[in-house]
Amino acid sequence: MAHWTPDDIPDQTGRTALITGGNSGIGLETASVLAARGARVILAGRDQTKLDTAVDVVRAAAPEAETETLLLDLSDLASVRSAAQRIAETETIDLLFNNAGVMNLPTRLTTRDGFEMTVGTNHLGHFAFDAQIWPAVRRSAAARVVTVSAIAARWPIGKLDDLMSENSYRGMTAYAKSKRANIVYTLELARRTAHTDVEAFVIHPGSAMTGLQQHGTTTLTRLLTPLAERLLMGSAAGAAWPSLYAATSPDVTTGEFIGPAGRDQTSGTPKPAKLPKDAVDTELGARLWADSERLTEVTFKP
Template sequence: MQGKTIIITGGNSGIGHEAARTFAKRGARVVLAVRSLQKGEQAHTLILAENKLANVDVMNLDLADLQSVRFFSEAFKERFSSLDILINNAGIMVPPHQLTKDGFELQFGSNHLGHFALTGYLLPLLKKTTNSRVVTVSSIAHRKGTIMFDNLDGLTGYKPMVFYRQSKLANLLFANELDQRLKSQGISTLSIACHPGISTTNLFKFGKRDAPQFLKRISEIFLQTAEMGALPTVYAATNESLTGGEYIGPDGKGNRKGQPTIEIPAPGVYNKDMMKKLWDTSQKLTGVSYL
């Protein structure tokens, strides 16, 4: 990883932070793209405490605000001449119904549309960088997801988990559609999807509520740590045998925990008509057109 430049959205906590630690230890220049600069600096300090030579930058990015996405992208391109790996990691899970600054339902707007716009803005830099990759983090929650094109903003009915599943399905479809479009235009950049299984960092954190200690202890037995949850991201970003379009997840029962492997999504997930409609809708909503 020596000399490579990597952006990790939401790299201040959870699996994003664990991936950032791993890349920094191996000589990469890691940019933590975070909504809270204070939390980003705290994460930066923790990485430096482990490795004084770590090359880490903290930059502000609010995926729920398309203007922030554009400003981040412009600032990054002014500072950096290449981008080896973009990791679309940040995510919001099951909040009460809220809209982004641009009027999108918060989970779809942040988890999918924000990353769609970010990738589009940074694609010229990715195309210029040899062997570059886009890694988009989905979830096993996508399995029960559907894209509700007639209610994307949730104004005619909202259930937090239903909309979380929708956003994670959108992540997976975007990653696959992006790879197909890159290949069709002869662009060497790879697009790969992954998911962390179920790790103890992303459970029982709904707003300010927390789980009882006994539930946390049970989860630690049956689920996996943030370090393990980050391995599919690291694998997707670095494994040289990948050719683009793969979906990486844990190899254990139900893909909830284990070592990273190439996972086969449920039959029918990659519906071509739905993928094209999602792509066209995303371009229209964000105003970002590419490929």
């Protein structure tokens, strides 16, 4: 489709979408649009009050919407396990959005399980969550997994050596690693699900001012942020287009990387995007998968 917009999303009645980070930004927009198209939506997040407020936003966009919330802290494997268990036992998940993320943490923080926080949340938390809710995904006759990466995944960061940033730490480098891992993970997931009813996509949303920029708190960024927002950044609604397109378009193929095709790739109609050079390396995919299983102590056989 030459000029896809959310108006092209087919009726989603009878489909259930689970969105991590569903309480804010791109995830909340994704949930609202799908709910307005008839999907039942499960908003997953780490704060029940924020989730309840987000449900009100979804219901304002889609008063008839069926909504659920799921308490999930991706930086805590025990929380991931108990949230996933509830879903795996009771649900059928047709659309899974690995959307939650943190960016540019000023110092090297660690998750409850000792992983560097950015990679631990953005990649390892999602890996462990997906692995453990997989029975719910397999119950769907046509499931799609959409993982939200970023253009930062194209930065020259090598082959995901020093995944935990033990040798050196910079906030945006850790973010780029986590977003590269999102792509490498998805390509490997697409290979491992090639003969099943599951399709896997990875997207970059362009750029939008959301909760994501809250950690870059130098005086300069505080001064420049409103200007940058006006001049350079799109809306969270527009940034949700690639996720929505990957989840619902009949014109996509499993394993694709999708992003906005407009000026500077920050907004516009979603289209297949250029993959980072190293991301298609199948050995790297197998290594990241094995490392993720070892670190999280979760076996994932999709």
